[in-house]
Amino acid sequence: MPRVRHPEQADRWTWLVALAYTQLRLARPLVADHRLLWEKPLAEGKLTPYRVRRAFSSLLRHLPGLANVPKPCGRSPDDQKVAFLATHRVILP
Secondary structure: OOOOHHHHHHHHHHHHHHHHHHHHHHHHHHHOOOOOOOOOOOOOOOOOHHHHHHHHHHHHHOOOOOOOOOOOOOHHHHHHHHHHHHHOOOOOO
């Protein structure tokens, strides 16, 4: 649980939780019930927010990608070649 120290943080946290709960409630008719072995089946449209959250990842597959593929970070292959040449004092023609 977050430790909110200022009233503004508490307000933002309250809105964030309310928005997440609303998103789960709106996604209820769109997801299938992925119940655990010991859970009883629920009627159509009566899924709890916890069960909707469990099945939410299957819904995300059908949404369009909103972001580009991340660019790789770290050293490029050319940087490794330059580092090798610098450490081994190779003289290029």
